[in-house]
Amino acid sequence: MSSRIAVVPGSFDPPTLGHLDVIRRAAKLYDELHVLVVHNPGKEAMLPIAQRLTLLEKSIAEDEGCGENIVVGSWSMGLLVDYAREVNAGVLVKGIRSQVDVAYESPMAIVNRHLADVETVFMLPDPSHAMVSSSLVRQVAGLGGDVAPFVPPAVAAFLDTGARGL
Ligand code: PNS
Numbered sequence: 001m002s003s004r005i006a007v008v009p010g011s012f013d014p015p016t017l018g019h020l021d022v023i024r025r026a027a028k029l030y031d032e033l034h035v036l037v038v039h040n041p042g043k044e045a046m047l048p049i050a051q052r053l054t055l056l057e058k059s060i061a062e063d064e065g066c067g068e069n070i071v072v073g074s075w076s077m078g079l080l081v082d083y084a085r086e087v088n089a090g091v092l093v094k095g096i097r098s099q100v101d102v103a104y105e106s107p108m109a110i111v112n113r114h115l116a117d118v119e120t121v122f123m124l125p126d127p128s129h130a131m132v133s134s135s136l137v138r139q140v141a142g143l144g145g146d147v148a149p150f151v152p153p154a155v156a157a158f159l160d161t162g163a164r165g166l
Helices: 017-029 049-062 080-086 099-116 134-142 153-160
Strands: 002-010 032-038 070-075 089-095 119-123
Touching: 002 017, 002 080, 017 032, 017 049, 017 089, 017 119, 032 049, 032 080, 032 089, 049 070, 049 153, 070 080, 080 089, 080 099, 089 099, 099 119
Parallel strands: 002 032, 002 089, 032 070, 089 119
Antiparallel strands: none
């Protein structure tokens, strides 16, 4: 599998400015970057996968910093590494905000390497996004707060139109 092709996987429920920062910077490092909405069996989702995919596509298309080498998709057919094999990606890129993220991501990185010899690269967020998480955004949006400082404009507009009741 190619070390020039990478996947940024995640629940993206919803996409945040932290996600966009990692996507933007990872796209500069690889020839081809797949941003993939993946079903996380351990989490109860707020938004259906199709909605998260639409928001991610719109957020990336509207972001001037995102290059032309980004492919957006979704995967709910099985293992993440099966998708990596399908697109010949040798690298997974994950954003790491804290030691909590390191503890959460490390076992997955080790398992994915054993399953398919795929390397995981951890990227530190820009400090301005270090405290942003989808779960906080869900909570703030659910309680009627303004999430615009934490999410791309397309996501803020969507959450603002009352669709958060989904
Ligand atoms: O944004 P998240 O929820 O932290 O992303 C986690 C995700 C979806 C990338 C992870 O749960 C995942 O890879 N799910 C696919 C199932 C899989 O491949 N599991 C085995 C390796 S961990």
